[in-house]
Amino acid sequence: MKKKIRFSLVYRDMWQSSGKFQPRKDQLARIAPVIIDMGCFARVETNGGAFEQVNLLAGENPNEAVRAFCKPFNEVGIQTHMLDRGLNALRMYPVPDDVRQLMYKVKKAQGTDITRIFCGLNDTRNIIPSIKWAKEAGMIPQATLCITTSPIHTAEYYSAIADELIAAGAEEICLKDMAGIGQPALLGKLTKLIKTNHPDIIIQYHGHSGPGLSMASVLEVCNNGADIIDTAIEPLSWGKVHPDIISVQSMLKNEGFDVPEINMNAYMQARALTQEFIDDWLGYFINPANKLMSSLLLGCGLPGGMMGSMMADLGGIYNAINKLRVKKGEAELSMDDMLVKLFNEVEYVWPRVGYPPLVTPFSQYTKNIALMNLLTIEQGKGRYVMMDDAMWGMILGKSGKIPGEIAPELKELAVKQKREFTDVDPHTLLDNALDGFRKEMKDNGWECGQDDEELFELAMHPEQYRIYKSGMAKKNFLADLQKAKDAKLGTKLSVEELAAFKHAKADALTAPVAGQVYYEFSGEGACEPCLEPFVGQRYKEGDTYCYIQAPWGEIVPIPAALGGKLVEVAAKQGAKVRRGDNLGWIERDQ
Structure with missing residues (x-):
């Protein structure tokens, strides 16, 4: 029999990749024992990414939700893990050092064992400080390689980054195939390189199903030394999410790996509970397109999880572009025509902005550049006319080192607009901020909370936390839910x-x-x-x-x-x- 393979359930990311909401605290507490009863998971992803913002905006305290979800797993020895965005921590834009450092203390106290630290650019300067802070807080730092396919992103390129992160104290490596476009052969070769150089390092593979390569990739990484595979469960598996545990377990078992058995009665119960949560309210915020796989994603490399927001954005300029075409005496485009044009434009833009791996927030920035280009090209103004400072910040190096070369036309445009490129360490651009947030808590009469977790929430998500504390978040959410229900019912x-x-x-x-x-x-x-x-x-x-x-x-x-x-x-x-x-x-x- 081949080596033992363990499984992780990415229950948070199942929802994140389907829609922008998460189950409530009471729902998470209900399903945790059922996940345990399934008997096949060594790990469960309990928080990270947009988990906390969406809970706040639904009028729920995310700290209480994380504690309630982690506790049952902690008690039976199932490891819990979270996703964090390195320099951006749990949000879309950079976070000061003192707030990032506090995050690990708070999350460890709440019951999270492992932090999966990534930088969308694979810039180790954005990851290494978090490795240090995680270890100081008693967490296991899992450093992450954001996988994409380009002339630059070779197995040797990634292996060298892994060497640097392991030397800095990373205890595990995650291969984060966030768009599912990592080619199986490359992923297998990379896994073998890392295992050859660091035989004791745990390797965990996280691959989305979007374009359909993920099952082949799972087999390749396991045959080359991977230890843990991220999986999902129905009714949220596949589509733009992750492969289902049943299929992954069956494939690896028949390949000769030592894999745990699945308690199917518990699986069906977890499946039914998840469907209940969807029917209760979460389904009103899930884009039906995210249930579908699409090989179109292979060309543009965009992560499937952002397809919903991308289609909404595309709809926002659809009418404007068609009105321009009618004005010029040209045929209107269908939405499929527009989608192909957008994918083609992303393919055009991506190498010219230096091949940033298309993961949050760089996937959004690259998509926005392409989207605005479609409009300005139709207007006869050419490309790169409508780029805001966030898009420019990526290009100029303010978020980290771009992997490839910026195209000459963009360099010339930067000079023309008096913008400067930089190679400064991004986290040094930010001033510490906790003292100011601590004062705000005191001025408002708010408690900093157990282990300073409420202070952390304000510092990490100031806009969302203030709305939550005002009571308006719950009212706004209930109004949004009623509007969504009315729309579905044809009110x-x-x-x-x-x-x-x-x-x-x-x-x-x-x-x-x-x-x-x-x-x-x-x-x-x-x-x-x-x-x-x-x-x-x-x-x-x-x-x-x-x-x-x-x-x-x-x-x-x-x-x-x-x-x-x-x-x-x-x-x-x-x-x-x-x-x-x-x-x-x-x-x-x-």
């Missing part, structure tokens, strides 16, 4: 929703995603207060009208349609909007 639209169709001579600008409206954006993840636009203000084709900061942190620029005169502002500065809400109306010049 008659309200007077407010019908207002979207007024102003016959004007184009209604609608929100492609839910979030908070800003009329200026400074980049580096920060939106700034400013004056709202005024009625009568004029816009040119392709100008940015506003920005929406989504609940999970992504910044989405909203183009001002075909330009013209602003006739009404529907969303105030800082307003919370839902997907489909009106932001304003712009009357085109006749």
